[in-house]
Amino acid sequence: MADLPNDFWSAWIAIITVISFVALAWIVFSIYFSGKDSKTATEESVEPVWDNDLREGNNAPPLWWFWLIFSAMIFSVIYLILYPGMGAFKGVLNWSQDSRLDDSYEVYNDQFGDKRIEISASSLSKLQNNTGLMTTAERIFTRNCAACHGEDGRGQASLFPNLMDVDWQWGSSAQQIEQSIRLGRNAMMPSWQAALGDEGVDQVASYVMTIGSEEADSHPGKAQYNQFCVACHGADGAGNPLLGAPNLNDDSWIYGGSVEDIKRALVDGRNGVMPAFNDRLDDAQIKLLVAFLVR
Amino acid sequence: MNGMSLHKKLEENSALLIFGILFVSSIGGLVQVLPSLYQESLRTASVNTRPYDAVELTGRDIYIREGCSVCHSQQIRPIIAEVERYGPYSRAGEFVYDRPFMWGSKRTGPDLHRIGGKYSDDWHYIHLIDPRSVVPASIMPGYPWLAKRDVKTTDIQRKMRALKTLGHPYEEADIENSPSALEGLKEIDALIRYLQMMGTSFVEAEEEVQS
Amino acid sequence: MATEQQYYYDDVVKRLVQFSVIWAVVAMAVGVYLAAELVWPTIDFGQPWLSFGRLRPLHTNGIIFGFGVSALMATGFYSVQRTCHVPLFAPRLAWFLCYGWQLLVFLGGISLLAGWNTSKEYAELEWPFDIAITVLWVCFAIVFFGTIAIRKIKPIYISNWFYGALIIVVAIVHIVNNLAIPVTFSKSYSLYAGAQDAIVQWWYGHNAVGFLLTGGFLGMMYYFLPKQAGKPIWSYKLSVVAFWAFTYSYIWAGPHHLHYNAIPEWVQSLGMVMSLVLLAPSWATMVNGIMTVSGAWEKLRTDPALKFIVLSLAFYGLATFEGPMMAIRSVNVVSHFTDWTIGHVHSGALGWNAMITYGTFYFLVPRLVGTELYSVKLANMHFWLALAGTMLYIVSMWAAGVSQGLLWLSLDSTGELSYSFRDIMASMAPYYGLRFIAGLIFLAGTLLMAYNFYMTTRSRETVKVKPPAVDPAFGVAS
Numbered sequence: 013m014a015d016l017p018n019d020f021w022s023a024w025i026a027i028i029t030v031i032s033f034v035a036l037a038w039i040v041f042s043i044y045f046s047g048k049d050s051k052t053a054t055e056e057s058v059e060p061v062w063d064n065d066l067r068e069g070n071n072a073p074p075l076w077w078f079w080l081i082f083s084a085m086i087f088s089v090i091y092l093i094l095y096p097g098m099g100a101f102k103g104v105l106n107w108s109q110d111s112r113l114d115d116s117y118e119v120y121n122d123q124f125g126d127k128r129i130e131i132s133a134s135s136l137s138k139l140q141n142n143t144g145l146m147t148t149a150e151r152i153f154t155r156n157c158a159a160c161h162g163e164d165g166r167g168q169a170s171l172f173p174n175l176m177d178v179d180w181q182w183g184s185s186a187q188q189i190e191q192s193i194r195l196g197r198n199a200m201m202p203s204w205q206a207a208l209g210d211e212g213v214d215q216v217a218s219y220v221m222t223i224g225s226e227e228a229d230s231h232p233g234k235a236q237y238n239q240f241c242v243a244c245h246g247a248d249g250a251g252n253p254l255l256g257a258p259n260l261n262d263d264s265w266i267y268g269g270s271v272e273d274i275k276r277a278l279v280d281g282r283n284g285v286m287p288a289f290n291d292r293l294d295d296a297q298i299k300l301l302v303a304f305l306v307r
Numbered sequence: 308m309n310g311m312s313l314h315k316k317l318e319e320n321s322a323l324l325i326f327g328i329l330f331v332s333s334i335g336g337l338v339q340v341l342p343s344l345y346q347e348s349l350r351t352a353s354v355n356t357r358p359y360d361a362v363e364l365t366g367r368d369i370y371i372r373e374g375c376s377v378c379h380s381q382q383i384r385p386i387i388a389e390v391e392r393y394g395p396y397s398r399a400g401e402f403v404y405d406r407p408f409m410w411g412s413k414r415t416g417p418d419l420h421r422i423g424g425k426y427s428d429d430w431h432y433i434h435l436i437d438p439r440s441v442v443p444a445s446i447m448p449g450y451p452w453l454a455k456r457d458v459k460t461t462d463i464q465r466k467m468r469a470l471k472t473l474g475h476p477y478e479e480a481d482i483e484n485s486p487s488a489l490e491g492l493k494e495i496d497a498l499i500r501y502l503q504m505m506g507t508s509f510v511e512a513e514e515e516v517q518s
Numbered sequence: 519m520a521t522e523q524q525y526y527y528d529d530v531v532k533r534l535v536q537f538s539v540i541w542a543v544v545a546m547a548v549g550v551y552l553a554a555e556l557v558w559p560t561i562d563f564g565q566p567w568l569s570f571g572r573l574r575p576l577h578t579n580g581i582i583f584g585f586g587v588s589a590l591m592a593t594g595f596y597s598v599q600r601t602c603h604v605p606l607f608a609p610r611l612a613w614f615l616c617y618g619w620q621l622l623v624f625l626g627g628i629s630l631l632a633g634w635n636t637s638k639e640y641a642e643l644e645w646p647f648d649i650a651i652t653v654l655w656v657c658f659a660i661v662f663f664g665t666i667a668i669r670k671i672k673p674i675y676i677s678n679w680f681y682g683a684l685i686i687v688v689a690i691v692h693i694v695n696n697l698a699i700p701v702t703f704s705k706s707y708s709l710y711a712g713a714q715d716a717i718v719q720w721w722y723g724h725n726a727v728g729f730l731l732t733g734g735f736l737g738m739m740y741y742f743l744p745k746q747a748g749k750p751i752w753s754y755k756l757s758v759v760a761f762w763a764f765t766y767s768y769i770w771a772g773p774h775h776l777h778y779n780a781i782p783e784w785v786q787s788l789g790m791v792m793s794l795v796l797l798a799p800s801w802a803t804m805v806n807g808i809m810t811v812s813g814a815w816e817k818l819r820t821d822p823a824l825k826f827i828v829l830s831l832a833f834y835g836l837a838t839f840e841g842p843m844m845a846i847r848s849v850n851v852v853s854h855f856t857d858w859t860i861g862h863v864h865s866g867a868l869g870w871n872a873m874i875t876y877g878t879f880y881f882l883v884p885r886l887v888g889t890e891l892y893s894v895k896l897a898n899m900h901f902w903l904a905l906a907g908t909m910l911y912i913v914s915m916w917a918a919g920v921s922q923g924l925l926w927l928s929l930d931s932t933g934e935l936s937y938s939f940r941d942i943m944a945s946m947a948p949y950y951g952l953r954f955i956a957g958l959i960f961l962a963g964t965l966l967m968a969y970n971f972y973m974t975t976r977s978r979e980t981v982k983v984k985p986p987a988v989d990p991a992f993g994v995a996s
Contacts, residue, residue: 415943
């Protein structure tokens, strides 16, 4: 980032640094090796005394200290020749933060590149049978997915779906899971309050609770369900993974399975968002995650 | 003349001593700080980096108020492990509208510079109110009051005008409309808007280059 | 002049010492509470003002500006009168400063709890307080340099160089760093943005540490250590060279807080090499201090004040060695953003700043009221509590920080990160627990000291002391 607006500032940095560094060396050197008694040269051996008994001792400072600061300064000079420091001068090594990262990615690719390509080309079952890789996959899950889906992947907060059961909102095939991870998902259940009215909400919620049982056929909520809900959730309530419409005739509920929870869904709508991870994860990571999640 | 006789002069004259200290202690700042104020890369916005809108700015000021930067950095270093963990490393041009900077010095919690878009709004909402309800091991404080308080709409125009005088390119219409943009929002909503846009401009720009 | 005051103004010194001790107790207690919050995160009870992000600046500002600056004003006023052989210049201004500063710290602390926060570290106070600090700091400068200007002895003693540098440099970095456009009474926007703001802030932040927590307290050392040991300062030459090398190089070191951040490499490199050079002047003072005591080792067995001061020098040496090491780019890759930094800061703050202040106060308080310390035994207990607390604190944070730093960087055999952030964070729990205990131990010692001082000074008047005569060879013609 040696993009100083002009040479003036670059010279300013380098010249002041060099001059002040030389001045520091001069001060240290001249004080260290000045006459033994220069402090009292004019007053002979009389020394000031402050506050009755406060004096300045005349011991010669230790030589090792001189070498300490001397070597630190020599190191500094060498470092500033090798590395960027003196304004726009890039240093003999031409080192920069960017080049360092590029270099370390080269080493990284030499070390892991083939392995990662191999992972992304592997079959899922082969990955699943490799316990070491599945541990790595679980860690990728912990870093990226657990905050929402829970550390055990069983969903949480009555908001984030369980990934460890057979019931998948957006489909449980490897392709569907990969798509969920890469591109994310946006559920779009609108509010039905206006269409159903308060009574309708009560009846449809009550109907949803009975889907799959015998009383369902004669339930008063059935008509409105078939009018408004059937397009996504299906007549039998089995849902539609292509639309992200969950199955309503089993015991697994994303947002809670009480009548109250269902009423809330009907009133407020449900718009669960799964963010896209295409930019955050590479092919090997996504492959491992899919292998970890698919049954 | 040597260093010692020079020092003796300063030591016996308080005005000279004050001047000497002023002179010697100002060198470092003149070399490091002053030129960097003129350095182009530090004041040129990255592609797609734009000033915060009224809601994001309000959210950012809540982030500042609650001291989030005490535990969360916003600075991904160009080191493989950090890029792998958090995303593309931070560029100076992404921060030109950050007053003050919020890079932090400690990661008691994770870096947040590329947090934008990683989680859903719903997750942030739950997590901010009670972090342990979604991350049981978390030691982050909960911020339940953010969900109760309405955002302040009275000083947003003054804030944006102050930033405009500092060179943030706000349109007059944006400033005029800013109170209505905040209408009806709770503090937590504004904070989430800020979190969700954080670090996204750079990633978007990269995608545009690729396609 | 007939109206000239004959005695030193020590009442204001005593009052500042009292305030300093109070702030030490308050701000350390806040620190212990913060440590507890990292172990039991729900003990903020959902209260905004008890939340970690708001309490933490209160802890740092309370220690630096409450405890530290009050102690520096007290010891600075005490020693500048005695090394200039003259009572304070502008004593009324000194009293104004004394109470004004306490009011500032108190109201500033409340404002931090209310969420007035610029978020710039150690400069969190909002603009009205920044202006108040500037005004009060000018008062500090007038009293201090005024006293030097009317001194009766020609050479200016070493401690005053350091106190002088403290006043001058902190004024500059404070003003430049806090330049901002006010929006409301509680909110302002920094004049600098992004990376430039970062460079300015750490130029400030590091030199608040440098000239306040290091330079100022070195001034304390240069007066009180030779006084207490009854020996001349070991090498005048070394103190001269150390002072100028210190003043020159410290100011450059700030960018080592921004290694590998989005600032230009040249700034980082200059910050790094100057941090290494800085090791030399830092250690010069440590050597000077320890050699000064070297003829008076027998006093170390019996004298709690001297024990504290000598131990503080050991921690000073440790922290000023650790600092340059952490400033090296490749070390910083591991240490940055970790608890190692917290450990480093506390080896300075507890081991150096607090200990030398305690030692100085154990010297000062009995003398101010002309009596013996109420209990030497309690003071010795305090010494061991302070030592144990500090050691436990820095060892636990060092272990936490190094493991954190290495675990964050660790990759497995597929090039994947070996550990999730959450797992590493969760593994910190035992260290955070130990740190909480360490803080409690240290705080307990401070409470013992406060009690000891209370019993020592209770219902006693400040002793009146006259400046001694000055050797005519060094006198100032008046």
